[in-house]
Amino acid sequence: METGLLRRPVIDLLSGRSQCLFALNTAARRHESSYRRTKHRLNVKPDSSFLLSNNSPQQDHIVFNPPSSAPSVQHTPLIFLPKEDKRRQLFAATAARTPAPTRLPPVIQKFKPVGVRHHLTEKDIEEIRKLRSSDPFQWSAAKLARKFNCSMFFVKMCCEAPEEKKELERQKLEALRARWGPKRRRAREDMLKRKELALRDE
Amino acid sequence: MKRLRLERWSGQLLSPRTGPSSCLRHQQEQRIAGRRLQSTSAGLDLTYEDGEELLSEQEAPKTPRKREDYPSPPPSAAHQSAKLAALHARLSLPKKLPLQTMARTLVDPSADSNTRFNNAALAQVGGSIISYHVAEFLLATYPRLPMTVLFAAAYAYNGPKTLQLIAKEWGVETAAAPGGEVDPGLLQFSKIKPGQGLSLGFGGGSTRPDKKSWMRRGISSRNVYDDEFGDVIPKEDTSELPQATETAYSNFVKAVVGSIYLHAGRQAAKTFVQQHILSRHLQLSTLFKFSEPVRELARLCQREGFEYPVARILSETGRHSRSPVFVVGIFSGTEKLGEGAAPNLTEARVRACVAALKAWYLYSPGKSVRVPSDMEEANAKPWEPLHVDIGEIIH
Numbered sequence: 001m002e003t004g005l006l007r008r009p010v011i012d013l014l015s016g017r018s019q020c021l022f023a024l025n026t027a028a029r030r031h032e033s034s035y036r037r038t039k040h041r042l043n044v045k046p047d048s049s050f051l052l053s054n055n056s057p058q059q060d061h062i063v064f065n066p067p068s069s070a071p072s073v074q075h076t077p078l079i080f081l082p083k084e085d086k087r088r089q090l091f092a093a094t095a096a097r098t099p100a101p102t103r104l105p106p107v108i109q110k111f112k113p114v115g116v117r118h119h120l121t122e123k124d125i126e127e128i129r130k131l132r133s134s135d136p137f138q139w140s141a142a143k144l145a146r147k148f149n150c151s152m153f154f155v156k157m158c159c160e161a162p163e164e165k166k167e168l169e170r171q172k173l174e175a176l177r178a179r180w181g182p183k184r185r186r187a188r189e190d191m192l193k194r195k196e197l198a199l200r201d202e
Numbered sequence: 203m204k205r206l207r208l209e210r211w212s213g214q215l216l217s218p219r220t221g222p223s224s225c226l227r228h229q230q231e232q233r234i235a236g237r238r239l240q241s242t243s244a245g246l247d248l249t250y251e252d253g254e255e256l257l258s259e260q261e262a263p264k265t266p267r268k269r270e271d272y273p274s275p276p277p278s279a280a281h282q283s284a285k286l287a288a289l290h291a292r293l294s295l296p297k298k299l300p301l302q303t304m305a306r307t308l309v310d311p312s313a314d315s316n317t318r319f320n321n322a323a324l325a326q327v328g329g330s331i332i333s334y335h336v337a338e339f340l341l342a343t344y345p346r347l348p349m350t351v352l353f354a355a356a357y358a359y360n361g362p363k364t365l366q367l368i369a370k371e372w373g374v375e376t377a378a379a380p381g382g383e384v385d386p387g388l389l390q391f392s393k394i395k396p397g398q399g400l401s402l403g404f405g406g407g408s409t410r411p412d413k414k415s416w417m418r419r420g421i422s423s424r425n426v427y428d429d430e431f432g433d434v435i436p437k438e439d440t441s442e443l444p445q446a447t448e449t450a451y452s453n454f455v456k457a458v459v460g461s462i463y464l465h466a467g468r469q470a471a472k473t474f475v476q477q478h479i480l481s482r483h484l485q486l487s488t489l490f491k492f493s494e495p496v497r498e499l500a501r502l503c504q505r506e507g508f509e510y511p512v513a514r515i516l517s518e519t520g521r522h523s524r525s526p527v528f529v530v531g532i533f534s535g536t537e538k539l540g541e542g543a544a545p546n547l548t549e550a551r552v553r554a555c556v557a558a559l560k561a562w563y564l565y566s567p568g569k570s571v572r573v574p575s576d577m578e579e580a581n582a583k584p585w586e587p588l589h590v591d592i593g594e595i596i597h
Contacts, residue, residue: 070541070542070543071540071541071557073487073540073557073560073561073564074487074561074564074566075561076561076562076564076565076566077537077538077539077540077558077561078537079508079534079537079539080539080561080562080565081565082565082589084589085567085589100536101536104514104533104536105514105515105516105531106514106515107512107513107514108513108514108515108530108547108551110547111512111513111547111551112512113510113512194549195549195552198544198549198552198553198556199491199492199493199495199552199556200490200491201487201490201553201556201557201560202488
């Protein structure tokens, strides 16, 4: 341990380029022939579609087995095609041959569409406005949404918080941000950047 | 429709002009020694209105002007320039396009303010031709593009930066300073001095009616008031002031197209634009940026009468690990509209919605779709109407 520590600078001093010296020694040996290595790399992973069966075509044909990748945006889905497009008939012909999927993948519960309910009347909206103006600090948008069983978006459409309440919220957020250390701040900035990237699809 | 005589137009461009007829004779005589002619073939033995022939060699006072006195090289120098001939051959331009016109395309208005010797008129014609062909290609190939993306795509195809790139690929170099003694094969313009700043011409205002800076400049108004890239058109003409290099280069490329149009015709100009500008690959899908993709997709489905878009998990891995991956698909009924992968469900849904919206906007009837100018060919097939979209989604 200690000798190593002592010797390293000496070697560096003598050879000038210590790394290069060792590299030359090790590179002189060949563990594997380059031909075999190349052949090995070119081997295609076997797939069931390569095997011949009774259903496989009798003539020369192309095996189409692309690697899995994200679908391209250039491939327009069937319902996005206009009525006069010729691809509609082609897609319909293909769809007729392949059976339709019986089960769709599971819906994400968090994003499950609520649907339009229209359960609040004019009187309810008046009530929301009255509560909000009477005590905006107690009746926040979230609380009103819970009380009237509607979304916060709807509450914000009905009424707006007074300026002093907004200012207070802003100050609260500022105080919270002031307590962040460098790591959390950077993490937050990165999160915003990722959001921007998602909107630009990069 | 009256047929346009292109050869006559180009002849007019190059023919020697003997000045307006109202001009007095003694003025003509004074001018003749220092006159600049646009053609080398034009002789100086002119016949005036009174029928008396003037022999310039004997009678005119001989004050020969040197080449350095002119702001740009004379047309006679075009035949001596190896650079110019090489450029003409390299671009495989038609034989009908003479080297004198080629030399004129390289003279910017900032070098020579005389409109008979600079490329301003040619650039105006060529610029219109280029932007027409680019616009019809984009609208026919991608009928659903939003206006902002259309502006960005037009800028990417025939904006000044791209045209500068094209001219540099052609091997055109700039002269250090314009002048009569310069090789006519070099691009001549007065350069902006370092540290001077770009004179974008906004000091004199624009052609738009909204004068105040706080007035909203929406996308629809850009269609009406602004240029083909959605940029403001300055009110004052700054073409004779020192120019940025990219402006001079882009004027040159436009002037080349304009001169091809005047000398060789419409079809040659179209082929030239297709080969040099439209043949470039532009990845249109990178020009998009959305603000509310989830809501925009919902509005689209509502507008077009599709089922409400629903996010579904196609696959996932490592949900409780440090770096999970969720693959989310957006479905309208049983039809998958888009797919996105991300480390959290929210981002994956956003990405899937963005992919679905891009698939909508980037619909194309095919790369080889016919454009309106194809109908100008002889014995063209009857026109089939193109797909015209009702417009982008407003959310």
